Amino acid sequence: MALGRRVKNLQSSLRGSQIIAAIGIGVAVGCVFAFLFPHGFFSTNQLTKVRHVSDSNSEVDAASCESTEKIDLLKSDIRRLSDKNAELKRQVKELNEKMRLAEQGNRLAHDQVKVLNEPHKAGPFGTVKSLRTNPTVVPDETVNPRLAKILAKVAVRKEIIVALANSNVKEMLELWFTYIKKAKIPNYLVVALDDEILELCKANDVPVYQRDRDESVDAIGKGGGNHAVSGLKFRILREFLQLGYGVLLSDVDIIFLQNPFDHLHRDSDVESMSDGHNNMTAYGFNDVSDEPAMGWARYAHTMRIWVFNSGFFYIRPTVPSIELLDRVAGRLAREDAWDQAVFNEELFFPSHPGYIGLHASKRTLDFYLFMNSKVLFKTVRKDATLKKIKPVIVHVNYHPDKYPRMKAIVEFYLNGKQDALDPFPDGSQ
Numbered sequence: 330m331a332l333g334r335r336v337k338n339l340q341s342s343l344r345g346s347q348i349i350a351a352i353g354i355g356v357a358v359g360c361v362f363a364f365l366f367p368h369g370f371f372s373t374n375q376l377t378k379v380r381h382v383s384d385s386n387s388e389v390d391a392a393s394c395e396s397t398e399k400i401d402l403l404k405s406d407i408r409r410l411s412d413k414n415a416e417l418k419r420q421v422k423e424l425n426e427k428m429r430l431a432e433q434g435n436r437l438a439h440d441q442v443k444v445l446n447e448p449h450k451a452g453p454f455g456t457v458k459s460l461r462t463n464p465t466v467v468p469d470e471t472v473n474p475r476l477a478k479i480l481a482k483v484a485v486r487k488e489i490i491v492a493l494a495n496s497n498v499k500e501m502l503e504l505w506f507t508y509i510k511k512a513k514i515p516n517y518l519v520v521a522l523d524d525e526i527l528e529l530c531k532a533n534d535v536p537v538y539q540r541d542r543d544e545s546v547d548a549i550g551k552g553g554g555n556h557a558v559s560g561l562k563f564r565i566l567r568e569f570l571q572l573g574y575g576v577l578l579s580d581v582d583i584i585f586l587q588n589p590f591d592h593l594h595r596d597s598d599v600e601s602m603s604d605g606h607n608n609m610t611a612y613g614f615n616d617v618s619d620e621p622a623m624g625w626a627r628y629a630h631t632m633r634i635w636v637f638n639s640g641f642f643y644i645r646p647t648v649p650s651i652e653l654l655d656r657v658a659g660r661l662a663r664e665d666a667w668d669q670a671v672f673n674e675e676l677f678f679p680s681h682p683g684y685i686g687l688h689a690s691k692r693t694l695d696f697y698l699f700m701n702s703k704v705l706f707k708t709v710r711k712d713a714t715l716k717k718i719k720p721v722i723v724h725v726n727y728h729p730d731k732y733p734r735m736k737a738i739v740e741f742y743l744n745g746k747q748d749a750l751d752p753f754p755d756g757s758q
Contacts, residue, residue: 468573580640601642
């Protein structure tokens, strides 16, 4: 028993000695580290660096997000500035064109005043040129403020295509404005002669204008046929000219294939397509009349030209142009006459006893570019070379089956269907 107690006391003593030895070793190691690392094993600088690395990573992430947002904003600004730049270029182009036209108008007005007011000597042979282009009128917006606002929005460089239409020509009108849009022509306007056409245009986003109520005009506009409606245009167009706009008057039986404003000369009061079908008939020729009973004087020379088409002409806002409209409208109100015949008589007849002719300048448009349907169906479609010419417009004025021929013209010129015109006869059946 005594031996067991001694063993236990010895084990307890050994354990106590081990603990004391461990504590002593720990203190010694601590002293060594204190000597070697007086500022601590993990110094403040090292901890600061660790924190800096952590903060840097956070800042990098934040900076990355901010950079993405800035890039997106910059891209948005670039797009906005690019669009603004394009718009400014367009405005500059328009202003340059306006300045050019204004300078041209001023120069022409100056030349006219000089010619009319200043006596001058003629120059050398072959150098003398007469005044060809009349100056435009001063615009007067008080004539029709509502129309003036519409034209200010729709017209381009003070020029516009105008068509009059009632519900009798609804199908053709739809083809008319559909292919004006396809030709990317922005400056056109339909004068609606009844409510059905007004609503049709609004539904198809077509610029439209309806005149204030006028019984004398409305009766013809709503129920009149082609010729009756055609006669109205000479009264209605007057306000457009008074407002200072050049008007390209168009019937609705016309397919537009190119922008006609790119092919005008603007050197005359009136530029019109012709009903002629070749160089002689369109541009004029010397027609010799033979009367055998006169013997030696049997041959008489006459000047012939086929008429201007009153369904497609460009008219500048000049005094002679407005006088032309007044003369034609006045005669149509007094006479039972065809507007196209009266239009040409007033343009071409010279002054003579009892009559003062109109001093308006005129130009015949290229009949292959501004093509009537006689030229197309009688000549062009049968000629391999002429078929390659793309006209500016085709006017189905020679044929009563207008709508199917208009659709065939679209198929031939725009959809490449080479036999689209074949089913139709040269003339009408």
